[in-house]
Amino acid sequence: MVVTGALLAGATPVLAVERPAVGDAVVSRAGARVSALEAGRIKARLAQADAELVRYGSEAQWAMERHNGQRVLLARARTAAKAARVRAKKAEGAYRQARDAYSAYAPGAYTTTTSSTTRLAMLFTGGGGARGMLDRAGMLQVMATQQEGLLKRMKAARKVSRLLRSEAKKAYKRQKETAALVARTRRDAIAAVEAQKDAAARIGATRKDLVRRLDKVRPRAERLAERRTEELRARTERRLDLEAVRRLEDDELSPRGAGRGKTVVREALKWIGTPYSWGGGNTKGPSKGIAHGAKIRGFDCSGLALYAWAKAGIGLDHWTGSQWAAGPKVPTTMLRAGDLVFFAKNTKDPDTIHHVGIFIGDGRMVEAPYTGARVRISSIWRNGLIGAVRPG
Numbered sequence: 001m002v003v004t005g006a007l008l009a010g011a012t013p014v015l016a017v018e019r020p021a022v023g024d025a026v027v028s029r030a031g032a033r034v035s036a037l038e039a040g041r042i043k044a045r046l047a048q049a050d051a052e053l054v055r056y057g058s059e060a061q062w063a064m065e066r067h068n069g070q071r072v073l074l075a076r077a078r079t080a081a082k083a084a085r086v087r088a089k090k091a092e093g094a095y096r097q098a099r100d101a102y103s104a105y106a107p108g109a110y111t112t113t114t115s116s117t118t119r120l121a122m123l124f125t126g127g128g129g130a131r132g133m134l135d136r137a138g139m140l141q142v143m144a145t146q147q148e149g150l151l152k153r154m155k156a157a158r159k160v161s162r163l164l165r166s167e168a169k170k171a172y173k174r175q176k177e178t179a180a181l182v183a184r185t186r187r188d189a190i191a192a193v194e195a196q197k198d199a200a201a202r203i204g205a206t207r208k209d210l211v212r213r214l215d216k217v218r219p220r221a222e223r224l225a226e227r228r229t230e231e232l233r234a235r236t237e238r239r240l241d242l243e244a245v246r247r248l249e250d251d252e253l254s255p256r257g258a259g260r261g262k263t264v265v266r267e268a269l270k271w272i273g274t275p276y277s278w279g280g281g282n283t284k285g286p287s288k289g290i291a292h293g294a295k296i297r298g299f300d301c302s303g304l305a306l307y308a309w310a311k312a313g314i315g316l317d318h319w320t321g322s323q324w325a326a327g328p329k330v331p332t333t334m335l336r337a338g339d340l341v342f343f344a345k346n347t348k349d350p351d352t353i354h355h356v357g358i359f360i361g362d363g364r365m366v367e368a369p370y371t372g373a374r375v376r377i378s379s380i381w382r383n384g385l386i387g388a389v390r391p392g
Contacts, residue, residue, distance in 0.1 A: 062354035261338025
């Protein structure tokens with residue numbers, strides 16, 4: 001009993017030490033599981049925040065390109081209305097000439113409305129006998145034919161004039177309707193950009209808080225590993241960018257990439273780092289845009305495509321909608337340097353296209369991305385890729 005008591009007395013301190021150690025391990029594992037769950041929740045919220053930012057960005061880009069499209073259509077409507085007015089004016093002049101010629105023809109002479117008594121008098125009045133009467137009959141027939149021809153010409157000219165006046169009115173009406181759409185899409189685009197800015201500020205603050213919370217619940221080793229992965233990804237992207245440019249400069253592109261496409265890419269690469277400007281960019285280079293881009297000399301996405309392809313001798317509208325229809329569609333497995341790569345909110349609906357980039361090779365493109373960013377090289381492999389076009 002003494003020995004047993006001694007053993008128990010000796011064992012008690014050991015048990016007092018070991019039991020909390022086991023409990024600490026359990027608590028530690030439970031805490032790790034809780035931390036992992038919390039990290040998962042935070043990562044999910046970060047993904048939602050990023051997706052929301054992308055959605056706002058796509059909405060703003062689509063609204064801006066829709067306005068760009070209406071501006072293109074307005075320019076066409078103005079040209080059509082002006083041409084219709086010119087045609088109507090010419091037709092009106094032709095009608096007046098035909099009317100005046102008909103009115104002035106042989107005043108007081110034989111007409112198709114002359115009475116039969118008067119015609120007989122004209123035939124038998126005068127000398128020359130039967131021969132003279134036949135001559136006068138022939139002359140009257142010629143006059144009647146000529147006057148009838150003038151009448152038909154006048155009626156035809158009047159019909160054409162009325163038709164072209166009607167077309168001119170319709171063209172002017174279309175111009176006014178398109179001008180109203182331009183004003184409306186401008187307001188919509190400005191509102192979309194403001195919503196994007198507000199969302200960026202709001203979501204940016206939320207995201208910053210989420211990242212801070214994530215760093216607290218993640219083990220230090222995991223944070224370091226993620227940072228190393230991100231650094232490796234960034235280095236890989238830079239390497240791919242440099243390799244795409246080097247291959248172009250060293251003429252290592254495949255033979256299919258030569259010619260116009262190479263010119264397009266070279267011209268686009270000149271403007272890496274140029275600010276994004278909504279409505280900016282023309283055949284001469286960067287330009288001041290519209291609305292929030294009015295004080296920024298730069299490019300928007302379709303403006304950069306317009307400029308680069310103009311240097312290769314192909315004219316494009318300042319609008320992704322018509323650029324999508326500017327040439328044959330190209331499978332992504334057969335892309336050449338210079339091809340235009342398009343992105344849409346709904347990849348089954350080309351009407352939702354909101355962005356375009358210029359393919360340079362190796363899955364990379366030059367793009368003017370969004371307000372606040374600059375012309376850059378990036379991957380084409382991202383959500384919304386709807387297809388590619390080779391202008392010409």
